[in-house]
Amino acid sequence: MNAAAVTLRGVAKTFPSAPPSSGTPSSGTTALAPTDLTIASGSFVAIVGPSGCGKSTLLRMIAGLTPPSTGHVERAEGAVGFVFQSPTLMPWATAQENCALPLALSGIDGSLAAPEALARVGLAGFEGAYPHELSGGMQMRVSIARAMVTSPRLLLMDEPFAALDELTRFRLNDDLIALWKQNGWTVVFVTHSIREAVFLAERVVVMSPRPGRIVADIAVDLPDRSPAARLSHAFTDQCARVSAVLEGAA
Template sequence: MAQLLLNITGLSKQFDTAKGRVKALHQVELRIKEGEFITVIGPSGCGKSTLLRIIAGLDVQYSGHVRLGDQEIEGPGIDKGFIFQEHRLFPWLTVEKNIAADLSLRDPEVRRRVNELIELVKLEGFAKAYPKELSGGMAQRVAIARALLRNPRVLLLDEPFGALDAFTRAHMQDVLLDIWRTNKTTMIFVTHDIDEAVFLANRVVILKPRPGEIKHIVPVDLPYPRKKTTTSFQELRLRVLKLLDSMDELELTDGAGI
């Protein structure tokens, strides 16, 4: 039985702005087991990215508790990988050097791990290529490989496919699921896309508008691999859509990436 990996209790977050104090998150309660794939969806400004940044340890000014394993998260660390919407690769480094990041490829173990990740993200033959020679989807695969280099316990993905065209986005969803099944890394994936949320996840976490609170957690009991055209998929998608439609300020992409 999978063990509890991430335990969030009573999480609230406020920002001080020129217009006053803004509540971003309010009393968020979430428990995630090892190996789960969680998607987080909700209206723009409901605190999805803020939640990821707190889990990543990039923002430690909040109330409540966020524990990874039995340790309170107090800052960034190699046990947490983070992937942004933009790939953020170094343009002067090759694919293999971007994946290695601050580690030397002269180290046999680093070289072995980088080669293993290049194969995992299906970029064989592109180790010596530079970012300008890659498509958007390929560049994001490099970013995923780099985030996995140190075997993080949780991988946090903040709309990583949002800038891709529909065909590439659908392909990258399949690639990410292959990586998840192979690597068994716990993943928390923020998206605005309902189909993407249902297609990827074991559970879909729905946040209500600011201040962000968890309104619903929808289990996705569909076997992998999934097809978006099946009746069971469409029924779950419709259920999530109806839950979102019940909230104000709905700003979601309905069906992008099909």
């Protein structure tokens, strides 16, 4: 196994609840119970679970956007890319300007890297387009290109395709697999879709709510991740396995 890209040791998150009116001391809401997780460098890990299971909180703590209440998050050296649930583009900026933002913030000229990243997500020729001129799927591609532009070692994705239609989602899934193979990223992909998780990831981490915790860690063995694999027996079997674990945990 490769070196770890991310290591979580006893990481937990408690959000303070509203001030108690009755005078009983409140300990707050536990979004995530103490959790250990190691993600190998170069692997594609999906995190699935129902809403409220702490999967987004876990991802935000890996990104460093939310500090853990207890425990440590260790991340290997290298840039991090983050893709949000919505495209999160600046409406006043073109696709190219949006894509170049991470570089611009570090004072690096992105006039070459940004068009290249856009071309890699199939958006060559749309550099000058504004977000409202693009479809939902294309906006998401710009968002992925922006996450790629710094050549990250680690790509964190928070239900990035949840708002898209199924056809677009399948296409983006296929593209994501291809990009992952090309670039050797470590990908942590949060989703609530079992099928999406099984199709994309080598390893599916299943989480459960109240309190948020990891209930299963399943290695997915799919010989083939081409679009045709979605109809294969192996794929349906793996989905059934993860599904059974999820239902057992609920």
